[in-house]
Amino acid sequence: MRWTYIPVLAAALTGGAAIAYAAGFTLPAPPKIAFLYFMDKSDGGWTQAFEEARVKVEKSLDQQIVYVEGVPEVAGQITPAAERFIQRGYNVIIGTAFGYSDTFKELSNKYPKVAFLNASGTTNGPNLESFYGRTYESQYLCGMVAGAMSKTGKLGFVAAHPIGPVNWTINAYEMGALKMNPKATTTVVFTGAWNDPVKERAAAQAMADQGIDVIGQHVDTPTPQIVAQERGIYGTGHHRDFREFAPKATLCSSAWTWEKFLAPELKKVAAGNWEPSPYGAFPGIKEGGTDIACCNAAVPKEVVDKVMAERDAIIAGKKIFTGPIKDIAGTERVAANASLDDGGFWKMDWYIPGVITQK
Amino acid sequence: MNLGDFLINWIANAPVTAVPYALAALGLIVAERSGVLNLTAEGLMLIGALAGAGTSLLFVGHPAVALLAAMAAASVVSLLFAVLVVVLRINQVIAGLSVVFFCQGLTGLIGTLAKWQNKQLSGLAPLKIWPLSEIPIIGRIFFMQDPVVYLTILIFIAVNFLLFKTMLGLRIRAVGENPGAADAAGVSITLHRILAIVAGSSLIGLAGGYISVVSVKLWVTGMTGGRGWIAVALVVFARWAPWPALAGALLFGCIEALIPHVAAAGIQVPQYLMLMTPYLATIAVMIWVGAKDSRGSQEPGALGQPHVREERR
Helix, strand or coil: CCCCHHHHHHHHHHHHHHHHHHHCECCCCCCCEEEECCCCCCCCCHHHHHHHHHHHHHHHHCCCEEEECCCCCCHHHHHHHHHHHHHCCCCEEEECCHHHHHHHHHHHHHCCCCEEEEECCCCCECCEEEECCCHHHHHHHHHHHHHHHCCCCEEEEEECCCCHHHHHHHHHHHHHHHHHCCCCEEEEEECCCCCCHHHHHHHHHHHHHCCCCEEEEECCCCHHHHHHHHHCCEEEEEECCHHHCCCCCEEEEEEECHHHHHHHHHHHHHHCCECCCCCCECCCCCCCCEEEEECCCCCCHHHHHHHHHHHHHHHCCCCCCEECEECCCCCEEECECCECCHHHHHCCCCCCCCEECCC | CCHHHHHHHHHHHHHHHHHHHHHHHHHHHHHHHCCCCCCCHHHHHHHHHHHHHHHHHHCCCCHHHHHHHHHHHHHHHHHHHHHHHHHCCCCHHHHHHHHHHHHHHHHHHHHHHCCCCCCCCCCCCCCCCCCHHHCCCHHHHHCCCCHHHHHHHHHHHHHHHHHHHCHHHHHHHHHHHCHHHHHHCCCCHHHHHHHHHHHHHHHHHHHHHHHHHHHHCCCCCCCCCCHHHHHHHHHHHCCCCHHHHHHHHHHHHHHHHHHHHHHHCCCCCCHHHHHHHHHHHHHHHHHHHHHCCHHHCCCCCCCCCCCCCCCCC
16 A cells, blocks of 8 residues: 555654754755756846856855756746756755745755755745845945935935835935935835836936936846936946946946855855754845945045945944834834844835835 | 926837837737737747847947848748748647747847847937927927837838738738638638738837837847737737727827836825736726727637638538
């Protein structure tokens, strides 16, 4: 009877997993690492940042890391892509999309001897760790540059969706701008898409028409920067150093530094007793989330010095979201002398005064 | 910033948003008038966008060459669809969808291998029709658009003439309305359907090329973002007639251009309401079309049916 095996198998699986969790996770064989890329490796933004990190991590671990491109956020495509690697002996699988979260959770249960990591994911387990950067730190620094360079005091921000990780970059951008110009405002246009250059261009043009003269962004293509360059105004990039696309307009960028996080993390996996954080990894500038790629020659030295001093302070432990912080409606969101906890970041649905946005 | 400036900036940006919808919908109408249900717009627009961007990078400063390349590339790829549905008589829905998926993969692959992604294109300068462009308000809205906007109107006039005033147009419509009768009258079904698909696809390619070369000035994988599907809906909405399709495209262009302008002006409107307005408009117009009596519809009688000579139905 085949059915009789199931309880035994289930006990073995859960028991094995529980033991592994308690003692940390150890690979049964030397690590063989594979990436699943969400888009193609030259997308200019999110995925290309991983590709650039992969090459650097290869050097620092002195081993080959393979990848597959364009795996959409669909279980029917993620599972076969991951299983093909696993069947070929790969035992560290790194995903790169929010939409992989649930499938990676299932895969990590099915393959308890394989280590899974997933960028911008939401699921974790004994052999699964999601990771994302504290992008508000670098966007705060970019906001400082934007606030200092704006003549009108009107900044724009092209954003994708009003969710926690986007809302915190918007608030941090305005906080940085206010530090340099107490009257600065940040007007936000949500495009409703991560990767729609048509809508991004329309948003950036509408901003320029309104007299906005520095455009920040949390969308995937460099379109807002290119529009800024066409209109003779400035911008700040996201994902990578966007001076590549708009050398005159892009003042600085909030750029991923995944190699700084992944190389030591993968070394821990290789060494054994890897302990994935039950709430996911959340590295800042210091540990390798994002950092500011600074700065365009148009930015005066005293501004750069101020920004770099803040960067040093953040690395030394300064927390940007330290109270008292009130939202637009006047509700206190962070009490005086307290700072926002990680849960508060992920569920952020409020904006600070000075942010101009639709509801 | 006063209301007048706001309205001018908004309306002046509407044609750029409307042109891809208008051209793609017109291309689909040409093919569907010959009785071929054409769902390939999203894929062929991507082909046009990629070919236009690539050509624009290779021949810098010649946007016209890039747009012609976009038209040619989409026509060539549409031959595949034409062979599938007209010669091999494969189900037109399935063939159309497979062509879209094929084009999505192919354009992503070529764009990556050729390293065309995110490279800025030279674009197409707006055409100032002097002295009309100096008229306040009207000049900015009507006489300072890019040349393709004006070309689109000419294309609509030409296609309308071709479809409804020439023998060729009559034959294409006859093939779509009653292929049995057309066949009996000696009109080649295969030839006219392939011709309609390829000619229509060149307009769909132009729509895609316009997005990458003129509007965004950039190639990004999957950049059409579902606009081909909106064109498919526009055809139904316009009941297979060219001028209503142009009106529908302008309506969508106005709505899509309004969304960022309202947000950038800091007007407090719930943004999810704004983002759903194009779809609300679609539903509203569909209800209006459905409620009107259906005699006005010019839906081709043999739409979606492969023609087999002397087959009993």
